[in-house]
Amino acid sequence: xxxxxxxxxxxxxxxxxxxxxxxxxxxxxxxxxxxxxxxxxxxxxxxxxxxxxxxxxxxxxxxxxxxxxxxxxxxxxxxxxxxxxxxxxxxxxxxxxxxxxxxxxxxxxxxxxxxxxxxxxxxxxxxxxxxxxxxxxxxxxxxxxxxxxxxxxxxxxxxxxxxxxxxxxxxxxxxxxxxxxxxxxxxxxxxxxxxxxxxxxxxxxxxxxxxxxxxxxxxxxxxxxxx
Numbered sequence: 001x002x003x004x005x006x007x008x009x010x011x012x013x014x015x016x017x018x019x020x021x022x023x024x025x026x027x028x029x030x031x032x033x034x035x036x037x038x039x040x041x042x043x044x045x046x047x048x049x050x051x052x053x054x055x056x057x058x059x060x061x062x063x064x065x066x067x068x069x070x071x072x073x074x075x076x077x078x079x080x081x082x083x084x085x086x087x088x089x090x091x092x093x094x095x096x097x098x099x100x101x102x103x104x105x106x107x108x109x110x111x112x113x114x115x116x117x118x119x120x121x122x123x124x125x126x127x128x129x130x131x132x133x134x135x136x137x138x139x140x141x142x143x144x145x146x147x148x149x150x151x152x153x154x155x156x157x158x159x160x161x162x163x164x165x166x167x168x169x170x171x172x173x174x175x176x177x178x179x180x181x182x183x184x185x186x187x188x189x190x191x192x193x194x195x196x197x198x199x200x201x202x203x204x205x206x207x208x209x210x211x212x213x214x215x216x217x218x219x220x221x222x223x224x225x226x227x
Contacts, residue, residue, distance in 0.1 A: 002029035004094045005126065006066070006087070007101040009033035011049050011057055012190040013141050013148050013167065014103030014129065014182060019061075020197060021128035022101050028126075030101075031094045032064040034086065036079070039069040047189040048152050048218045053204055056223075060198040066090055084121055091123075101126045105134055105184045135172075138181035142169055146195030149206065150188045153217045158187045164206045164219030191221055 005028045007019045022028045035054060036045040044054055051067075058065035068086045070079055091097045100118060104111050104127055114125050129137065141148075148167040153160055158179055165171050167190050172181055179187050194201035207220040 003027060003099065004029050004031045004097045005099045005101050006030075006032055006034045006090060006097065007063075008103070009035045009058075009065075010103070010189070011035070011044050011047055011054055011192065012103075012151075013138075013146065013192055014105065014184075016103075016146065016148075016192045016195065016197065017137060017141060018101050018103035018128050022126070023197070025128075028099075028101075030063060031097065032066050032090065033058055033061070034066040034068065034090070034100070036068045036070060036083070038072055038074075040072050045070060046152070047191065048212075048216075049191045049221055050223060052223045053191065053202060053221060056202045057192070057198070060200055060202055062199060080117055083117070087118075087121060087123060098123045099126050100124075101128065103129055105129055105137070105182060106131055107184060134180050134182040134184060138167075138172055139169075142167070142172070144196055146192060147201070148190040148192045149219065149221065151191045151219055151221055152189040154187055154215060155211075155217050156215055157185075160209070160211070160217035162188060163209055163217040 005022060007030055009015050022030055037051055038045045042051045043049060066086055068082050070082055102114060102125055118125055150162055150165050153163040193204060203224040204221045205224055207222040210218045210220055
């Protein structure tokens with residue numbers, strides 16, 4: 001019998017590729033996505049994507065969504081407490097659940113942190129993309145027909161003009177030297193709006209460019225109301 005798993009879902013390309021990997025693996029059965037949302041802003045934490053677009057993504061993927069609501073500038077203690085409560089609730093609903101899938105690529109300290117946090121509640125992490133070549137992963141994402149947009153850019157390392165650009169072959173060719181093609185060092189975050197796993201594209205439009213903390217440049221992706 002396939003093992004039930006949660007997928008840590010940021011809305012971006014790495015979590016999409018990790019989800020794709022486990023969906024193809026007969027050992028696992030994805031029971032839900034889990035996403036951290038900053039409640040007062042109604043946006044995916046860090047990525048800054050609107051909560052409504054997150055819901056549309058989950059619907060297009062045909063998967064339940066578990067949201068972990070945190071406050072702005074939440075402490076590590078708050079984040080961990082809210083996440084542990086959400087995971088405990090999910091385990092009560094899905095018998096046999098004890099693993100969470102992450103899209104981490106090569107940052108060993110982040111992986112170790114996740115594993116420590118999960119171990120405290122008797123769970124474990126799965127990392128299906130771990131140590132894959134990020135240039136090949138990024139190119140394969142585009143080749144498979146996924147569509148994504150850069151929702152957030154860290155302007156300390158990547159020009160803010162990249163915010164709102166399509167994640168495509170042209171963008172990969174334009175990235176400056178030293179920028180990871182998957183943005184694994186936090187250079188940028190993406191929003192996936194179409195591709196092989198989505199039943200239909202997520203309708204959106206690219207709105208204002210907003211700078212936060214004199215560093216993070218966001219392209220405000222707006223929902224398009226359905227008639």
